[in-house]
Amino acid sequence: MKVLVLGGGGREHALAWTLRRESGVSDVLCAPGNPGTAACARNVAVDILDPAAVTGLVAAEGVDLVVVGPEQPLDAGVSDALRAAGHPVFGPSQAAARLETSKAFSKAFMERHGVPTAKARICATADEAEAAVRAFGAPVVVKADGLAAGKGVTVAATLDEALEAIDAVMRQGAFGAAGSTVVVEECLTGPEVSYFVICDGVRGLPLGTAQDHKRAYDGDQGPNTGGMGALAPSPLVDAALSARVMQTIVEPVLAGMRAEGHPFAGILYCGLMLTPDGPKVIEFNVRFGDPEAQVVLPLLPVPLAPLVLAAARGALPLEPLPPVTGARVGVVLASGGYPGAMTTGYAIDGLEAAAAVPGVTVFQAGTRLRQGSGGQAQNEVVTSGGRVLTVVGEGPDLRAARDRAYQGVARISFTDMEFRRDIAAKYV
Known part of the structure; x- marks a missing residue:
């Protein structure tokens, strides 16, 4: 199977890395990708917000499955164009993606279908x-x-x-x-949980749980960001809570989207607050989260490619997925000043040393290659965005995974590097 991953961030690096390790996948393309994805996929240049350009690439390359990473191509109608051309694509339609792309639509939809959420x-x-x-x-x-x-x-x-x-x-x-x-x-009160469900338009299968760390600084202080780190699985979600989320949130959403003429096929990411009255929706995303994908995907108990292809074809397996074993903790290394004004273009040292630590994987996000001249190194990896890297540690439990993640972090450096030192601390 030849798979195309759309996007160029840490989530897409994790997707390409996961897919390339699977025996049923012969080739992975990533558009546009980044220096990290180049190690596990073939990066291709295409405007991922142009439905015609993406459809043309898929036809020219003979791609068997397209996995849409970020939300912007979904909002631009890329998945609709691919489906219309007969290409299997994992990602909801533009209309169904409004669960994320319009907070107003999402809120009104939840009210129409009795999904528990904030007033x-x-x-x-x-x-x-x-x-x-x-x-x-x-x-x-x-x-x-x-x-x-x-x-x-x-x-x-x-x-x-x-x-x-x-x-x-x-x-x-x-x-x-x-x-x-x-x-x-x-403002709801309670701990937050990220709950991931793979959907085929009719059914949903729980795929995994995580907990993001949104605030920029230790102790959950500072401005909101896209996420400064994550852990998986969430220690707060047991079988009973998972069943409740499926019954009161996921199933009404899938039924409601079908009833309104926009069946939801793709990843439904439920951002939940565990309130004293039960789980309530803070927001929906319609793709894997970032940095949650970097900790959820390595824990998948089954191969990803056949699962997402089945969802794209509207034919998910009837049996639940096997339980997850082990844990992952991911720490985001960010450019100084993120999520505000920042300077980029700084050389990143220690990528190979961090990846050499047993149980550590480094996913690249805000990076690019800088061609050297004179005494500079050739093809030097430099910072190019706010969230630069996600350093993921694995282990049998969260404590071991967290220790390994920070062992990897200690080997990486770049000018003005910032990161939180308390990712997963409260749970170990």
């Missing part, structure tokens, strides 16, 4: 949003409606902080058109 108001003007904030009181959550690279959510501890977020998003245009509408909602 909220959808606001089309700044004045309306400010009135909603004052009605809810602090703490309160302000969410930009559209895609904002994981940075469009403000959990405001005070009214002033919420009002500043509304001003930045709706008046100053911090996220462009993505912030023309905002969702203001009550």
Whole structure:
């Protein structure tokens, strides 16, 4: 089987790495990929937001399966174009992807279908949003409606902080058109869990659980980010809780999407808050998370390629997947200043030394190759984004996995490198 992975971040490196290790996969392409994916896939240059360009690449290369990594190609209709051309693709349609690409659609959908979530108001003007904030009181959550690279959510501890977020998003245009509408909602309390389900349009199979660390700094302080680290599986999810999530959240979502004419086939990532009243949805994503993919995928108890191909064809197996064994902890190494202003282009030292540590895998995200000149090294890997690497440790339990991850981190360095030192600490 020849597989094309769309995207170029840490999640896509993890997908390509997982697929290339499977006996049923003969070739992996990654578009556009990164220096890390080049070690396990053939990187190809294509505009992944151009449905015609992606469809043309798939036809020219004789690709058997397309796995869409990030959300932007789904929003651009790439999966629809591939399906229309008869190519198997793992990723929901543009309409079904609105569960992630529009917070307003997702919130209204959950209300229509009785999915437990926070009380909220959808606001089309700044004045309306400010009135909603004052009605809810602090703490309160302000969410930009559209895609904002994981940075469009403000959990405001005070009214002033919420009002500043509304001003930045709706008046100053911090996220462009993505912030023309905002969702203001009550602030739920409880631990957060990431719950992954593979879906074929009718059925869903639980695939794994994780816990992300969203805040930039130790102790869950600082601004929200796309994720500074993750652990898997979540120690908070047992069989009873998993069954409850499937019954009260996943099954109503799948039934609701079918009823509204947009069957959901792909990964449904349920971001949950475990409240005193039970699990409630904070948000949905419609693809593997990042950095959650880097810790969930290595734990899969079955090969990934035949599973996602079955989902793409609407024919998931009827039996549940075997239980996960072992644990993974991933630590994100970020550029200084992330998620705000930052400088990139710094050489990364220690990639090979970290990967040589037993039980450590390094997934690349915000990296690029810099061609050397003079005394510089040729094809030097340098930083090119906010989240640069995810260093993943494996072990029989979270403690061992965490120890290995930080052993790998200790061998890597680049100018202004930042990372959290407490990933998974509270669970070991």
